[in-house]
Amino acid sequence: MTAISLAGVSQVFGKGTAKVQALTDVNFEAExxxxxxxxxxxxxxxxxxxxxxxxxLTPTSGEVTVDGTTYSDRTKKERDALRLDAIGFVLQAYHLLPYLTVADQFKLVDKVKPEGNLSKDDLDRILDTLGIEDLVNKYPDELSGGQQQRVAIARALYPDPAIxxxxxxxxxxxxxxVAVVGQLLKSLAVDHNKAxxxxxxDVRLVDFADRMYEIRDGQMTLK
Ligand SMILES: Nc1ncnc2c1ncn2[C@@H]1O[C@H](COP(=O)(O)OP(=O)(O)O)[C@@H](O)[C@H]1O
Ligand SMILES: [Mg+2]
Incomplete structure (x- = not known):
């Protein structure tokens, strides 16, 4: 099943001489x-x-479809609910809250989304796999960049999102x-049917991919 698709998506930032064409007619599908x-x-x-x-972000033009419904056919409230429920983000800036311990980063998720999150056992398994089980009482600024990155990955997986x-x-x-993270992401796809x-x-991730696109200057091609 197609979990997420983009059709003819273009994105332009800025105006006039500051204009940047970040994406041009992107077509994409993930199962x-x-x-x-x-x-x-x-x-x-x-x-x-x-x-x-x-x-x-709503693109300048084109359509994004998640679970068979385009974003543009949903209200903002429906989109927010969908995002909370179905999508787990691991963002580039790790977005850990500086004043919360690692354990509390997960508790915060429980507050925002009280149900459908991983069981304690499943979360412990993931913390263990990522080698961060001993860091739960630490604050983000006590962690290395790599440790923060792995906490951010665990936090994205905690709500058990489909995507x-x-x-x-x-x-x-x-x-x-990298191999551990590649393996974990791959196993979430294959064993847990996630997109x-x-x-x-990072070319070190290529071996874990089922499907690969290349993006150059905002143009996407299927490899
Ligand atoms: N909010 C923004 N305003 C203006 N330009 C942006 C913005 N976000 C990204 N860009 C520009 O769009 C292009 C693509 O950026 P980005 O998507 O961040 O690329 P990547 O993640 O591959 O490094 C770059 O030229 C970047 O400077
Ligand atoms: Mg980037």
């Missing part, structure tokens, strides 16, 4: 049960693409951790 990689260099439009795919959108999730990780979409320039 449940697969891991899709979007590879492209810095500045090629990866974050813009992911932000639009997740409904955080996982990850922006350069391995940028701060050594090769061993996993990763945008990156």
């Amino acid at each position: 449940a049960g697969t891991m899709t990689l979007v590879m492209g260099p810095s500045g090629s439009g990866k974050s813009t693409f992911l932000t639009i795919a997740g409904g955080l 996982i959108l990850a922006d350069e999730p391995t940028a701060a990780l050594d090769s061993e951790r 996993v979409v990763v945008v990156t320039h």
Whole structure:
């Protein structure tokens, strides 16, 4: 089943001489049960693409469809609900709250979305897999970049979303951790039937992808 698709999506930032065409006529599809990689260099439009795919940004033109309904056919309230329920973001800036311990970052999710989150056992397993089980009482500024990145990944997975959108999730990780994260994302797709979409320039993730797109100067092609 197609979990998320973009049809003819273009994005223009700014006006006049400051105008940037970040995406041009992007067509994209990601299926449940697969891991899709979007590879492209810095500045090629990866974050813009992911932000639009997740409904955080409405594109200049084109349609985004999630679970069979286009965003434009939903009210803002419906879009927000969908995002909360169905989409897990691993964003480039890790967006951990500085005044909360790792454990409390998850409790905060419980406040916003009280139901349907991972059980304690499942969360513990993921913390363990990511090697961050001993960090639960630490604050973000006590963690390395790589540790923060892994906490951000765990937090995105905690609400058990059907779609996982990850922006350069391995940028701060050594090769061993990249393999762990690649494996984890792949297993969420294959074993848990999620649609996993990763945008990156990290070629170390290529082996984990079921499907690969390339993005250059805002133009997307299926490889
Ligand atoms: N909010 C914005 N305002 C103006 N230009 C932007 C904005 N966001 C991104 N851009 C521009 O769009 C292009 C693509 O950026 P981005 O999607 O961040 O690429 P990537 O994630 O691949 O590095 C770049 O030229 C960037 O400067
Ligand atoms: Mg980016």
